[in-house]
Amino acid sequence: MKLLITGGAGFLGARLARTLLARGELTGRTIERLVLADLVPAPDDLRADPRVEVHVGTVLDLAASLNTERFDGVFHLASAVSSECEADFELGLRSNLDSTRSLLDALRAAGNAPRLVFSSSVAVFGSDPALPLPAVVRDDTLPTPQSSYGVQKFICEQLVADYTRKGFIDGRVARLMTVSVRPGRPNGAASSFLSGIIREPLAGQETICPVSPDTEVALASPANTIAGLIAVFEASRDAFGGRTALNLPALTVRVQDMLDALESVGGSAARARVRFEPDAAIARIVGSWPARFESPRGERLGLRADTDFLSIVEQYRSDFPAAVQPA
Template identity: 50%
Template sequence: MRILITGGSGFLGTLLARRLLSSAVGVGGATPDAVSGLVLLDVVPPQPDLADDPRVTAVVGSLDDPDVLATIGESDAVVHLAGVVSGAAEADLDAGLRSNLDGLRALLDAVRTWRTPPVLVFSSSLAVFGRDPALAPLGVIADDTLPTPQSSYGIQKLIGEHLVTDYTRRGLVRGRSVRLMTVAVRPGRPNAAASSFLSGIIREPLAGVRAACPVDPDMPVALSSPSATLSGILRALEVTDAEWGSTTAMSLPALTTTPREMVAALGRIAGPEVASLVDWIPDPAIEAIVGTWPSRFSTPRAASLGLSPVPSFDDVITEFLS
């Protein structure tokens, strides 16, 4: 069993790589088997534990480089996590187009030459939904809700979903697009995602550092923990084509909460002194992006595959601390 992960040195890519190397996986409904080869493609090298694993091949470079794609070989499955995040895609249109569209197109065109069409899991985003000012306010997002992206990132992800669907229709890949919720709490430094503060207002105070929340404390947001997100990606990788069903994208389950409720959970778990390290400092640019995203989802399709949202934000913080 050989699997390619693009963005394999990132946060989710690293977690996924470690999970795949530690247990058997049945790609596309096949009998579970140990991963004998794992290709991690990213612009930076993988973590030392992964780089030192004899089953891992690290490919350092960009998807828009033909020389890089020429080195990846063929795999049974591809998990495409690489891309420019929301805030960066909004700040630099060309960078977003190169990474989120040109990179995906280059990957799909490389994969279509493989002898056997692989299962391909594409990480899309809740940002494909947005509050269109000309339409009624967003309600609960159902599995058949029409996407109305209101950011470059959301539009790029929606185009990516359609590309994966078309290549699947043509029999070139066995595509499964999953719409990820905002993942919290992410460790390490803040990234350029517009939603990065949702991890920062927990991560930084736990480290004794002040953090700013740039949106209304009572703005509802849709979240998922790293482990629940990983479960969704793995489930998409493992199910049969019949179990996956429609080639349209599937939203993963979401926990609906607010920054105020998140900080209250932080106070319950870490104490009021830690929670007091959060400052409420509005940033209209951030709120203009995150405020258009939906916060409530109904996901019976994901539920039919055994997926469920995180029970509470207390559980999210506990997972981070562990």
């Protein structure tokens, strides 16, 4: 089996790659080759695996170079993130919309209708004056994105659905929740602070929270997110249920709850390293996203939300012990 992961050097892409290589198979088929495509090389441990091939460049570059190369499966994770797309409209169009269409056309030209999972976002939901956001987003809630990033993701969802309808690919869309806790440095996402307010204090560094402690958000741990992507890939067409995007299950927490979990793991000194400095732009973007979900489609695939945020912080400490100072 030959697989492609775009965004394969990023945190989620690399974690997905490690999970797949450790399993050794997908849908009962042996993974013989895994292509990791990203703007930067994949981590050393992945490049050392003889099954891994690395492509460095944009998705547009990748699509142009495939020359009808056939993949059995694709995880399309590469994307410009929310704040980047809001600040640079052309970047968002190029990195999200143009890249996705080019990749889909390359897969279409290959002619073998590979299975594809596209990672979308809950940013496709928002509160429109004609259609206010409901208190709980359900599987049949109509997307009304309120940001360029959300619009681009929703357009790509529809492209994947139509290429699937035409038989060019076997496409599935998983809408990801904000993933926390991410390791490393902050990125350009409006939600980046939802990892930073845990990661930096646990490393002994001060950080800023740009929203109110009462702000509710929908989160998922890295492990749960990867499990969701794999489950969506492995689901039969009937089990996935149509061509409409699937909302992965979410844990709803307040920022205050997150800081309580931080204190449980890192002590009061860690919590004191978080300083509140309101940022209206970030608060507007994050506040437009839904915080409460009911996801029976995901549950029918065996997926469940994380039980609590403390377990997510413990997962981070277990995964990255060197990044956590003793309490």
